[in-house]
Amino acid sequence: MLREFSYKQFGNIEFSKEATEETALASIAEHIKILFIPRKATIQVDFQEFTMETDTLLFINPQVIIKPCETVNGQLIYFNRDFYCIEIHDQEVACDGILYSNVFEIPFIKLDEIQSGNIQSIIQEINTEMTNDDSSTEEMLRILLKVIILKSTRIWKQQHQLSENSQHADVQFLRKFSKLVEQNFKTHHTVADYAEMLFITPKNLSKKIGLISKRTPNDIIKERIILESKRLLAHTKMTVKEIAFILNYEDDAYFIRFFTKYAGLSPMSFRKQF
Structure with missing residues (x-):
C-alpha cells in the first residue's frame, strides 16, 4: 500500500520471497526503509546473507541493497525524505541518526518477545491507518513511524551499553x-x-x-x-x-x-x- 500527501510518500508491503518482486524493490530504491524480519528468516544485505536468530528490525538507507531469500511474513515500511526527514530536528530520530547512518555495522535490532510484540502492534496500527482517509492520517502515520525509530534507538543503545545519560x-x-x-x-x-x-x-x-x-x-x-x-x-x-x-x-x-x-x-x- 502507498499513501501520497502532495510530494510526501509513505507505504508498506509484505516482505517475503514469494510476495516481493525485485521490480517492486527497485521502484522504492530511493526510499528510506524499516524492515521487520521474523525469526529464522534469511535475507541478503549488500552481498551478505543473514539468518535471523530472533525477530529483528533493520533500518535501511537508499544505498543499501536488500533481497529476500527465505523470508515469510516480513513487513517493509518505506517513505521518502519529504514525508519524514526534512521536518525532524532531533538527532536521534533523524534519517541520519545512528540507525541509518551507521558505518560500524549493519544495524540489525534484535527484539525479545515483548519488544517484538510492541513493534508488531505499531506495524498493525500503521496497516490500519493506511486504510483511513481523513485529515489526521498523514500525521498519525508520521507519529507511528517516529515511535518505531525512538523505541529502536533505545534498544540499540541498551544493546551497546550506551543507554546512560552520561x-x-x-x-x-x-x-x-x-x-x-x-x-x-x-x-x-x-x-x-x-x-x-x-x-x-x-x-x-x-x-x-x-x-x-x-x-x-x-x-x-x-x-x-x-x-x-x-x-x-x-x-x-x-x-x-x-x-x-x-x-x-x-x-x-x-x-x-x-x-x-x-x-x-x-x-x-x-x-x-x-
Missing part, C-alpha cells in the same frame, strides 16, 4: 564519525583525515571508536570504500578504471590490489560472481 556525548560522537565517513569516504581515506575533521588525535579517535566496535577506524573507512566498490561493480557498467577514479584512486592498478586484498578476489572476479 554516555549521550559518546553516542553523538559515534554518530558524527559515522556521518563523516558516509559523506567523505570517496575523497578521504585515512584515519588522520577524520581525526582532523573531529578536532582530535588519531589515537583518541581509535579509543572512542573502540567503545562500540572491535574494528579500527582504518578498517571501517576501508570497508566502506570496498562496499561502494562492490555496489558499483555489481549494479553499474562502469569500468574498474572509472570506479577507481570515482573513489579517488588515480592509479587503477593500486586500486585493484587494494580491492583484491580486502575483498578476497579481484574486481572483475567479483563482478562475474554477482
Whole structure:
C-alpha cells in the first residue's frame, strides 16, 4: 500500500520471497526503509546473507541493497525524505541518526518477545491507518513511524551499553564519525583525515571508536570504500578504471590490489560472481 500527501510518500508491503518482486524493490530504491524480519528468516544485505536468530528490525538507507531469500511474513515500511526527514530536528530520530547512518555495522535490532510484540502492534496500527482517509492520517502515520525509530534507538543503545545519560556525548560522537565517513569516504581515506575533521588525535579517535566496535577506524573507512566498490561493480557498467577514479584512486592498478586484498578476489572476479 502507498499513501501520497502532495510530494510526501509513505507505504508498506509484505516482505517475503514469494510476495516481493525485485521490480517492486527497485521502484522504492530511493526510499528510506524499516524492515521487520521474523525469526529464522534469511535475507541478503549488500552481498551478505543473514539468518535471523530472533525477530529483528533493520533500518535501511537508499544505498543499501536488500533481497529476500527465505523470508515469510516480513513487513517493509518505506517513505521518502519529504514525508519524514526534512521536518525532524532531533538527532536521534533523524534519517541520519545512528540507525541509518551507521558505518560500524549493519544495524540489525534484535527484539525479545515483548519488544517484538510492541513493534508488531505499531506495524498493525500503521496497516490500519493506511486504510483511513481523513485529515489526521498523514500525521498519525508520521507519529507511528517516529515511535518505531525512538523505541529502536533505545534498544540499540541498551544493546551497546550506551543507554546512560552520561554516555549521550559518546553516542553523538559515534554518530558524527559515522556521518563523516558516509559523506567523505570517496575523497578521504585515512584515519588522520577524520581525526582532523573531529578536532582530535588519531589515537583518541581509535579509543572512542573502540567503545562500540572491535574494528579500527582504518578498517571501517576501508570497508566502506570496498562496499561502494562492490555496489558499483555489481549494479553499474562502469569500468574498474572509472570506479577507481570515482573513489579517488588515480592509479587503477593500486586500486585493484587494494580491492583484491580486502575483498578476497579481484574486481572483475567479483563482478562475474554477482
